[in-house]
Amino acid sequence: MDMDTVEIRGFRIHRGFLDGPAQAALVEDLRDVATRAPMFSPMTPYGKPMRVKMTSAGKYGWMSDKSGYRYVTQHPDGVEWPAIPQRVLAVWQALVSCERTPDCCLVNYYGEGARMGMHQDRDEADFSWPVLSISLGDEGLFRIGNTTRGGKTESIWLQSGDVVVMGGDARLTYHGVDKIRFGSSTLLEKGGRINLTCRVVD
Ligand SMILES: O=C(O)CCC(=O)C(=O)O
Numbered sequence: 289m290d291m292d293t294v295e296i297r298g299f300r301i302h303r304g305f306l307d308g309p310a311q312a313a314l315v316e317d318l319r320d321v322a323t324r325a326p327m328f329s330p331m332t333p334y335g336k337p338m339r340v341k342m343t344s345a346g347k348y349g350w351m352s353d354k355s356g357y358r359y360v361t362q363h364p365d366g367v368e369w370p371a372i373p374q375r376v377l378a379v380w381q382a383l384v385s386c387e388r389t390p391d392c393c394l395v396n397y398y399g400e401g402a403r404m405g406m407h408q409d410r411d412e413a414d415f416s417w418p419v420l421s422i423s424l425g426d427e428g429l430f431r432i433g434n435t436t437r438g439g440k441t442e443s444i445w446l447q448s449g450d451v452v453v454m455g456g457d458a459r460l461t462y463h464g465v466d467k468i469r470f471g472s473s474t475l476l477e478k479g480g481r482i483n484l485t486c487r488v489v490d
Pocket residue numbers: 394396404409421423428430446463464465483485
């Protein structure tokens with residue numbers, strides 16, 4: 289592990305993996321993704337809109353509605369998801385593998401007051417592939433729990449440019465985002481936080 293990598297409960301956190309220019313370039317790439325596949329607020333299976341806005345890139349996008357959580361090949365507007373930006377794939381190749389590329393890059397946008405409840409990422413077929421997360425913009429308080437719901441947790445503020453690899457025994461560890469520090473970064477014009485998660489789906 290290099291100096292700027294910390295490991296918490298099996299989650300590898302590469303602090304400042306992306307420098308300012310790399311972060312800005314990624315934001316430009318994501319602007320293109322969101323132009324073709326606009327951000328939307330999915331409904332939870334319980335009928336409440338999620339506080340986070342989302343879109344996706346890749347063969348699959350992540351969806352939630354009354355019929356549950358799942359991966360789909362089309363945006364709700366009926367268009368295919370745009371390709372995963374090359375710069376995102378390069379991060380995956382550097383930290384995970386060159387043998388397989390992710391087939392979903394979920395793009396989450398946290399506006400003021402948005403949060404994400406504790407959950408496992410388990411809609412993918414093969415848990416031997418990690419989930420890789422890239423944070424951009426405002427800081428987010430990331431909470432790491434256990435492989436079953438509940439129990440003691442540990443939290444860490446993720447900053448713009450931080451990359452987290454959630455794999456191995458920690459692949460099914462519960463995690464969530466309690467809050468963001470709105471306005472703590474100037475990367476995004478309107479403020480807020482973007483989190484990208486790359487997943488191997490099938
Ligand atoms: O926003 C984050 O840092 C985590 C996002 C996440 O856990 C997810 O999209 O499944």
